[in-house]
Amino acid sequence: MSRRTLLRAIGAGAALAGPAVLAGCGVPAAYVEPGDRAARDDSGHDRSLDFANWPLYIDTDDENTSERPTLDAFTERTGISVTYTEEINDNDEFFGKISPALMNHQETGRDLIVVSDWMAARFVRLGWVQEMDRTKQPNVTRYLDPQLRSPAFDKGRLHSVPWQSGITGIAYNRRKLGRELRRTSDLWADDLRGRVTLLSGLDESFALLMQADGVDITRWTADDFHAVCDRLEKLVRRRHIRRFTGNDYIKDLDTGDVVACQAYSGDVIQLQADNPDIEFVVPEEGGELWAESLMIPNLARHKRNAEALVDHYYRPEVAAELASWVNYVCPVPAARDVLASSKDEETAALAEDPLIFPDDVMRRRLAIARDIASQERADFARRWNSLVGL
The missing domain is CATH 3.40.190.10 (Periplasmic binding protein-like II)
Incomplete structure (x- = not known):
């Protein structure tokens, strides 16, 4: 089973429309103003977070697939426990699942989600995700692939951070x-x-x-x-x-x-x-x-914890471990040197794979499409x- 599962064709229903169309259908305008996006952050006394992702999109232990080494390392280092749910099988389906809460200024029950960038663009336009505090994310600031830093839908990547590309x-x-x-x-x-x-x-x-x-x-x-x-x-x-x-x-x-x-x-x-x-x-x-990106939904109760988890995955050694399992383009180019230094021959070979770490020749052919307005x-x-x- 692939991490990029079948994405259904897009209809013209209210759940897929912009704020003006939603208002025209007799429901409240969907756009949420910046001042209405944050909730009280319980991260200080509640060391936990809820993370929704796609199936088979994180490393698992070879002998016990219920264990996720990179997530376990985060919990061990920070004391923050993560409830990890593989519930995103389709961008539109997931949008329909959480849009009623976001439209009505309610919590989604999730602190961190991963959606494809064309869907992330929709969340940004609707004002349904919060801006991340980059002062709390030094690894993102330092190691994020320059080619992914500023897509048209989210200039400067203020609201999104690539999970994989x-x-x-x-x-x-x-x-x-x-x-x-x-x-x-x-x-x-x-x-x-x-x-x-x-x-x-x-x-x-x-x-x-x-x-x-x-x-x-x-x-x-x-x-x-x-x-x-x-x-x-x-x-x-x-x-x-x-x-x-x-x-x-x-x-x-x-x-x-x-x-x-x-x-x-x-x-x-x-x-x-x-x-x-x-x-x-x-x-x-x-x-x-393209990328599939991490985002923090409005009214998330553990925003600082979520920001810490995002930054954890931008540590080159963590990014390398994840890349060796999922085999997509790694958004942390510095992970290449980590893999190259591996004593395992098969792992070290991944550092030379241009489909995980594109070389300069390949990069010159790549572009990020503007999203459909x-x-x-x-x-x-x-x-x-x-x-x-x-």
Whole structure:
């Protein structure tokens, strides 16, 4: 099971809309003013916190999977106990789960959550998460990957800190194909008709396809989006694209049902362990760099404890331990030297993997896409969903 599970297509319901739409549906405006976001912080006398994350997104002990070494080390060092819940299986589903409380200025029961950056953008726009105190987070300040420091949705990363990062690119079976793929446009070759899949989620798919057109995804336009859709409509009619998928592309690629597909870097690292014929490519035209980020919801009762846990994971030795287990792009480049110094040959080899620690050549091809604004989302989602059959 992958950490980036299938993300459902986005509808135009009230739970997915911006504050203006919510108000128009007869419910109170959803935006929360900065002065109304904090609760009394009980961290001083209650040494605990509640942390909600995705399944299989933290290191576990090989012999006892209920033990999580990096979390246990935090508790041992600080005395802060962590209730860790693997309850986030889908960004939209989780948004719907906690949005009634946040909209109505109520506690969520969670001090720390992890959501994909496109969803984090929605939380920031609605004012549903608190600004972190960086004076309490020296490791974040010192070690956060410069390329992830200031996304368009959260300038300066005031409200979010990457938990793990990753790359959307192209995966293919080199043995079955018999040649290399270098560009996204290579997917449209005649001999790949019916043997290609793309991701079904709007937010997961569109940026890489725009990059194939030479678009700067940090400032893409509606025209750029519709140009991509126009091309895909033709490919769908010709049955060039086998189907649009969630994370089930992993099985299709592994079994050989598809030869090439849009893919996430971390998934491919895991596939390569059992199938060395699988290759991952950051296309020459560019790949999308993304993150799934830690955030502190409004009215969290243990904000200082949560900030301390975030900073714990930015200690290079802790980040290295986590990276060696999850195999996504590590948001702490200094962890590379920690892994490289390992006496375990397999662990030390991870330091040289560009899908965990991208080299300079790869980084020059990576960009973080601007998120879809609330006023754009409904129209874009309607066209995208009709295209992919959702």
